[in-house]
Amino acid sequence: MSFKVRTEPGGHTFEVATGEGLLAAALHQGIGLPYGCRNGQCGSCAARLLQGEVVYPEGAPEALQGRSQDTCTTCQAVPRSDLIIRVQEVTTAAEVEVRTLPCRVVAKQQLNHDVIRLYLKLPDNQRLQFFAGQYLDFILRDGRKRAFSIANAPHDDALIELHIRHVTGGEFTDYVFDSMQEKTILRIQAPLGTFTLREDSQRPLIFMGGGTGFAPIKGIIEHAFHIGIERPMHLYWGVRARRDLYLPDLPEQWAREHSNLTYAPVLSEPDTDWTGRTGFVHEAVVADHPDLSGFDVYMSGPPMMVDAGRAAFGARGLAMDQMFSDAFEYAADSERKGDSSGR
Structure with missing residues (x-):
């Protein structure tokens, strides 16, 4: 059994299983309800309860038990009926x-x-x-x-x-x-930062990471799996040598478990026994996808890699508004993102 919840003014609808928390169900289905502490203390997740009834689990903060019946703390609330809530959804970074x-x-x-x-x-x-x-x-x-x-x-x-x-x-x-x-x-x-997944697009996805540029891409891909995105996803991870693939088994596991994801590690200074892709990572992308006009491309890593990708992909039909990047700039004693900290 489950209950339906509609948000206003956003007009989104999602389902909550019996006994499931309202916020957890919303986030699982890609509905961006606001939150802060997720334990009922801060009030950041409060919503106006326009219709329906909720209860709070045993052990929830006492303040919630006496809360006004027209207010709902979504991180703790469990629906007892279909609901309509008024809440300002979080839709962008x-x-x-x-x-x-x-x-x-x-x-x-x-x-x-x-x-x-x-x-x-x-x-x-x-x-x-x-x-x-x-x-x-x-x-x-x-x-x-x-x-x-x-x-x-x-x-x-x-x-x-x-x-x-x-x-x-x-x-x-x-x-x-x-x-x-x-x-x-x-x-x-x-x-x-604004290097985030554009979930409203229906285009297939290409992710290109260089070095620890894999980190934000990892978060985006795991999020895409979690919300059930079924668009084709192609991951390219460029490093110098095999030892620089610091989580080598993880993307291979993704590719085994998710038929919509392919993975290609690319080495620019390959080991002598390496039999996989070699060269610059952006060259591997264009070799596999000579026409990029129908893709969304996400690039994360050193500025030289991002700049090379931007030029090569644009020449192959990728529009600027389908190209998203996060360049790690290393500038000593700078406060810019990706400074000498080695991000």
């Missing part, structure tokens, strides 16, 4: 509140010779609402910022996942690799 928050390092994993994966946890009463593909800034003690892409999808938001590449002479990445310990407390500003 620009509509998500940028927040400054403390976080704690809960895991640090060396993925290969120069990439570390960090998992960050916000305080227990906080969750970060973001779109897949966005990034965060670490705010250093002196006010400088270091930017890294969020590598997980929004539905999996208990922790924030980052892929950090070591850059020689990079002060922050030296610290991450050499000194940072689990339980370290840091300060972040997030979410930032």
Whole structure:
């Protein structure tokens, strides 16, 4: 059994299974309801209940139990009937509140010779609402910022996942690799950026990542799987050598489990025993797709790769409004995204 929920003024409809939370069901079906803490404390997810009835689970904050009957805290509310709610939906990255928050390092994993994966946890009463593909800034003690892409999808938001590449002479990445310990407390500003999936398009998708440009693409692809996108997706990951494919099994697993995704790693300085694709990653894309006019293309990685892709793809019919990019610019002591932190 399930209940139907309609949002106003957005006019979207989604279903909630018996016993399922309203916010969880909405996010699973791609409906962008706002939220903050996801535990009933902050009130960011409050909606006007125009029709129907909800209950709150045992253990929910006491304040919710006495809440006005025409107000609904969606992160805790469980429908008991069909509903109509009035809520300002979040439909673009620009509509998500940028927040400054403390976080704690809960895991640090060396993925290969120069990439570390960090998992960050916000305080227990906080969750970060973001779109897949966005990034965060670490705010250093002196006010400088270091930017890294969020590598997980929004539905999996208990922790924030980052892929950090070591850059020689990079002060922050030296610290991450050499000194940072689990339980370290840091300060972040997030979410930032507009490198997000255009879900209303019906065109097939090409993702091209260079190095740790795989991180935001990972989040976008996992989000696409989660919301049930069935459009063809083609992933190209360009690195120098095999050892630079720091999560080699993951995209291969995606390709096995999802018939609409293909994957091609491309090495520019291939190992002697490498039998796969070689050269520059954008060249592999155009070799497979000489006419790109019917695609949406997402590029993430070094500026030289993004610039080369933009020129090559435009020459093969890709319109500018079907081309989305996230260039990691490395500029010492800059506050721009992708600075010397080694993002």
